[in-house]
Amino acid sequence: MKGGFRQSMAWLHAWVGILPGWLLFAVFLTGTIAFFRTEVTFWMQPELHASQPGPETAAMAMERLRTLAPNAESWVVGLPEERSPTLSLSWREPGAPPGRRGLTGTVLDAGSGVELHPRDTAGGNFLYRFHYELYALPRDWGRAIVGIATMAMFVAILSGVITHRRIFKDFFTFRPAKGGQRSWLDGHNAAAVLGLPFHLMITYSGLVLFISTLMPWALDDGGRHGRGGAPPDAETTVEKQLTPADLPEFAPIGPVLAQAEALWGIPAGRIMVEDPAGAAVITLAPRRNTRLSAHSGSGSIGVERLHFDGRSGRLIGRDDNIEESAVQATNNVLGSLHRARFADTTMRWLFFLAGVAGTAMVGTGLILWTVKRAKQQARPDGTIPRHIEVMERLNIAAITGLTIAVGAYFVANRLLPVDMADRAGWEIRVFFAVWAAFILHPFLRPLRVGWVEQLTIAAGLFAAIPLLNMAVTGSHLFVTLPAGSWIVAGFDLICLLTALGLGATALKVAGRWPVAAVRPSGRGARVRRRAVGRVE
Amino acid sequence: MAQAARGARGRAPSPRYRLDVASRAVAGIGGGYALSVLVTLLLARLLPLGAADAGLAATMGSFTIHAIAIIWAFSVRGQARVWGGIAGAAALAGLLLIVIHEIGGGAQMGGGL
Numbered sequence: 001m002k003g004g005f006r007q008s009m010a011w012l013h014a015w016v017g018i019l020p021g022w023l024l025f026a027v028f029l030t031g032t033i034a035f036f037r038t039e040v041t042f043w044m045q046p047e048l049h050a051s052q053p054g055p056e057t058a059a060m061a062m063e064r065l066r067t068l069a070p071n072a073e074s075w076v077v078g079l080p081e082e083r084s085p086t087l088s089l090s091w092r093e094p095g096a097p098p099g100r101r102g103l104t105g106t107v108l109d110a111g112s113g114v115e116l117h118p119r120d121t122a123g124g125n126f127l128y129r130f131h132y133e134l135y136a137l138p139r140d141w142g143r144a145i146v147g148i149a150t151m152a153m154f155v156a157i158l159s160g161v162i163t164h165r166r167i168f169k170d171f172f173t174f175r176p177a178k179g180g181q182r183s184w185l186d187g188h189n190a191a192a193v194l195g196l197p198f199h200l201m202i203t204y205s206g207l208v209l210f211i212s213t214l215m216p217w218a219l220d221d222g223g224r225h226g227r228g229g230a231p232p233d234a235e236t237t238v239e240k241q242l243t244p245a246d247l248p249e250f251a252p253i254g255p256v257l258a259q260a261e262a263l264w265g266i267p268a269g270r271i272m273v274e275d276p277a278g279a280a281v282i283t284l285a286p287r288r289n290t291r292l293s294a295h296s297g298s299g300s301i302g303v304e305r306l307h308f309d310g311r312s313g314r315l316i317g318r319d320d321n322i323e324e325s326a327v328q329a330t331n332n333v334l335g336s337l338h339r340a341r342f343a344d345t346t347m348r349w350l351f352f353l354a355g356v357a358g359t360a361m362v363g364t365g366l367i368l369w370t371v372k373r374a375k376q377q378a379r380p381d382g383t384i385p386r387h388i389e390v391m392e393r394l395n396i397a398a399i400t401g402l403t404i405a406v407g408a409y410f411v412a413n414r415l416l417p418v419d420m421a422d423r424a425g426w427e428i429r430v431f432f433a434v435w436a437a438f439i440l441h442p443f444l445r446p447l448r449v450g451w452v453e454q455l456t457i458a459a460g461l462f463a464a465i466p467l468l469n470m471a472v473t474g475s476h477l478f479v480t481l482p483a484g485s486w487i488v489a490g491f492d493l494i495c496l497l498t499a500l501g502l503g504a505t506a507l508k509v510a511g512r513w514p515v516a517a518v519r520p521s522g523r524g525a526r527v528r529r530r531a532v533g534r535v536e
Numbered sequence: 537m538a539q540a541a542r543g544a545r546g547r548a549p550s551p552r553y554r555l556d557v558a559s560r561a562v563a564g565i566g567g568g569y570a571l572s573v574l575v576t577l578l579l580a581r582l583l584p585l586g587a588a589d590a591g592l593a594a595t596m597g598s599f600t601i602h603a604i605a606i607i608w609a610f611s612v613r614g615q616a617r618v619w620g621g622i623a624g625a626a627a628l629a630g631l632l633l634i635v636i637h638e639i640g641g642g643a644q645m646g647g648g649l
Binding site for chain 2: 008151327328
């Protein structure tokens with residue numbers, strides 16, 4: 001039974017991996033980008049790029065709200081932070097509906113206070129939502145489809161670990177020079193083993209985030225735990241129209257923010273003022289959660305709250321939203337980990353890199369599946385079964401096709417007219433139209449040509465993004481690097497790196513594919529030989 | 537799966553092989569899901585926690601049960617053991633659920649069982 005068990009796990013690993021594999025690749029790729037969704041959205045609105053926060057930003061925000069919305073029931077200030085250095089102001093006019101719909105708002109340059117008019121875009125949020133709800137499907141359908149694929153991923157990880165008993169040795173075995181199946185196997189193993197804790201974490205926490213869709217039966221509230229309180233009811237109807245001068249003075253906001261930073265260890269990200277003309281309670285929220293076990297919510301702001309008397313600046317209340325139950329805390333930890341809600345910049349980069357490894361794991365797994373079967377099932381005349389040919393094409397469509405679509409989404413962001421009607425919708429339409437074209441394309445081309453063409457186009461597209469930035473925006477690398485604008489510069493540099501990687505792969509594939517030409521070399525000889533058949 | 541794994545190497549899989557795989561898939565995916573639901577409901581009643589916590593804890597663990605059922609379905613020899621294992625476990629969980637329901641226990645009983 002010993003050999004039989006591992007063999008059956010290898011079989012299960014291959015099938016549970018290939019069937020949802022194309023979808024999993026898309027989930028991994030868009031989900032990895034979504035770790036930086038705020039930064040991506042910022043990059044996609046170049047009108048905001050000049051914003052540089054100064055020491056007086058918060059005071060300016062309070063002053064501006066007094067002028068803009070003296071009659072409002074409440075004010076909200078989104079302070080500039082490292083992920084998006086702009087100032088956003090919003091307020092609720094008397095009688096406005098509860099929730100986000102009732103908010104009126106504007107975005108300002110955090111330094112000068114000039115009102116900005118960013119272009120209409122779904123930004124990083126489109127990719128974020130796509131990775132767990134897909135698009136244009138009923139919400140629950142999208143979640144169920146991605147949820148089932150995630151379950152398959154979980155089984156694929158477990159069966160993959162069982163299959164690879166030499167898991168640590170495999171990690172140190174990479175033979176790119178050998179080409180063909182051996183290289184894909186080594187790459188697949190390296191990406192999988194390198195990120196195994198991350199892959200397990202992101203997969204299991206993904207399942208747990210889906211519990212209300214996948215396993216609602218024993219939950220007494222449909223899985224919606226602790227999603228903050230209900231928005232306060234709009235009771236106060238102000239009869240008299242107030243002018244800015246009617247509002248009493250506020251305590252200076254600087255010391256209030258300093259108190260919060262001293263208590264939390266990180267700066268506040270949001271200022272909320274209830275009833276600015278009356279009781280004027282100031283509530284602060286931190287930029288991000290300071291504890292892993294805080295519930296992960298749905299926005300990007302932390303859940304802790306500090307309440308201050310707006311007139312005196314005295315701290316009057318603290319609400320840590322700490323979960324008293326260990327089970328709920330565990331649920332929160334899984335959610336926080338998946339969404340990187342607690343992560344500072346360094347941790348966010350680590351998550352991103354691990355996500356890249358996960359994407360590579362799925363991609364190499366897909367290719368390995370077809371390379372291996374094409375070799376095994378090749379007929380004497382060199383042809384391979386039709387279904388393998390189709391799967392080879394679908395790999396191109398899913399891997400480079402999606403990569404091109406993502407690049408096209410960013411390019412469309414820069415090229416579509418700024419004042420276009422439904423601009424955000426058109427960016428998304430470009431994404432899907434381009435993807436559709438590159439799903440068809442590989443079926444019209446020989447396999448290797450299909451790969452090389454798509455890799456080349458993808459490389460060109462990603463190389464074009466920083467150049468396009470130079471042509472149509474003022475925030476390109478020659479400006480952003482000297483200025484230290486790392487969000488915009490980082491995005492452009494990642495595009496260049498992506499282009500280099502895709503270009504190098506295109507050259508490699510153009511040179512040798514998919515024949516396993518074993519080139520004798522000193523390094524290759526030192527690496528222990530293994531029979532391919534033994535490691536399924 | 538050992539005997540079922542035969543059939544690769546270019547030759548088209550036999551109808552018998554296909555039926556074997558389909559049966560295991562139904563047992564592991566469908567039967568395994570039903571099993572994980574029953575075990576989750578059972579654990580939600582049995583775990584020595586408050587009702588909401590017990591339900592959440594059992595739910596968070598349910599995916600592991602489903603995964604083990606799938607691995608079981610694709611690894612044991614013979615359809616009888618595939619289906620017997622999953623149906624047996626599900627029947628046991630279901631029976632316990634009924635018993636607990638009938639004697640009016642539940643989360644309040646705590647870990648008394």
